[in-house]
Amino acid sequence: MIQLSEVITQLKSRNAKRIAVQLPEGLKRQAAEISRALKEEGFDVLISGDACWGACDLSLDALEWADVLVHVGHTPVTPEKNVIYLPFQQDIPLEILESAVPQLKKYASVGVTTTIQHAHQTKAICRWLNEHGVNAVIGEGSSRTPLDGQVLGCTYASAKNANAEAYLFIGTGVFHAIGVSLATKKPTFSLDPFADGILQEVSADRLLRKRFAQIEKAKSAKTFGILLSSKSGQARRELAERLATLNENATVILIREISEMQLRNLGFDAYVNTACPRLALDDQSRFPVPVLSPAEFEIVLGKRSWDDYVIDEILP
Ligand code: SF4
Structure with a gap:
């Protein structure tokens, strides 16, 4: 869900007038709605129409026209002036973890990792697993992955920082889970909250x-x-x-x-x-x-x- 209210407060406190908005491919369909909401608040709006897959590809050229670039969907990977980040958050029901408990209990510690959409929930996921007998731990983030437990396809620092005996990746697809497995060289399991919800051990x-x-x-x-x-x-x-x-x-x-x-x-x-x-x-x-x-x-x-x-x- 995209929450614009905090961004609007930040834009007003910066006295910004012209706003460029950049969305990743999966969220581009929300461009018209975001534009309308910002215009209603009195801003001029420019949408970046180029392809974008991450905060590694900021549309900085739009700042030649705009006072501020609002980058939607990701946390920062590089420090940039005049860029406001608006991460996309998607809640997952914690009950999907139930099927994973018997397998994860076999390890002395399990590092919890996920992508930006769910990283706001890592503490809750960890607490739920702890309450169900799994010694779940979360590794500290890094400058490219500022949220604890967050991983990117280019940065697995938080997995390594967890220093766990095994890892759980919660998210779509197995690419990041394979990345965690290669980066940590430890048994790694993936759980897709929107597919079958079945835990699978990944192999690289x-x-x-x-x-x-x-x-x-x-x-x-x-x-x-x-x-x-x-x-x-x-x-x-x-x-x-x-x-x-x-x-x-x-x-x-x-x-x-x-x-x-x-x-x-x-x-x-x-x-x-x-x-x-x-x-x-x-x-x-x-x-x-x-x-x-x-x-x-x-x-x-x-x-x-x-x-x-x-x-x-x-x-x-
Ligand atoms: Fe950018 Fe890293 Fe994602 Fe590649 S994996 S698109 S470099 S953030």
């Missing part, structure tokens, strides 16, 4: 087999494009520049939207992704050549062993 084996195949394929590459994002919270310039020094045929490419067509047009034999870490893991099947993570590139070059595989995270 299938993903790792696919990544291994891409690493093997990239070993015959003669040229490497090091993808450096120009998005506000994805730009890892130092990392891209360091990676480019590892191979004489590696070149840094500054790029905003990474698409199959762009990679094909650029024509490198393989790419190394320093932008959103999900890209290489989620979208590889769309790309014409291997798109490696930084650690995978080091494995290709013989500077890291496969046993030392780590998931790519954007760390503070």
Whole structure:
């Protein structure tokens, strides 16, 4: 549910007149309603129509027109002046945890993790599990994930901070749960509150087999494009520049939207992704050549062993 009242108070206290609003793809349909509500309060409104998947991609160019950018759906990943964040919260009924209790009780401690929609409930989830005999704990957040227990596809700091024997991820899909499992190397369970509500242990084996195949394929590459994002919270310039020094045929490419067509047009034999870490893991099947993570590139070059595989995270 999107609550505008607090944002309106903040906008008025800043004496803002012109407001730009940015929504992620899943919430864009609410643009007209938000615009109407803000106009009723006397603001001029501009909606950012570009695609957006996270607070890593702020529409800062809109601030050339607006006094303040209201970014809906996420917590901040980088400190920005004149940006107000309006996270999207979605309550889950705690009873869905019941089916998970017998399995989770087997572990000395269970770290509770979730995405931003449910992160306001982590304390309540933890309390409920404690009352039902599970030693649930919550790890402290980080500058990219300010809420305790919150994880992003690029940052699992709160999971690692929980230092638990096993982990529970509550949320949609298994991507984040696999990320927690790879980042912590501990048994990890996922519970989708909006699907069947059945606890399942996740395994990263299938993903790792696919990544291994891409690493093997990239070993015959003669040229490497090091993808450096120009998005506000994805730009890892130092990392891209360091990676480019590892191979004489590696070149840094500054790029905003990474698409199959762009990679094909650029024509490198393989790419190394320093932008959103999900890209290489989620979208590889769309790309014409291997798109490696930084650690995978080091494995290709013989500077890291496969046993030392780590998931790519954007760390503070
Ligand atoms: Fe999400 Fe990727 Fe942005 Fe991280 S970098 S916040 S995973 S879109």
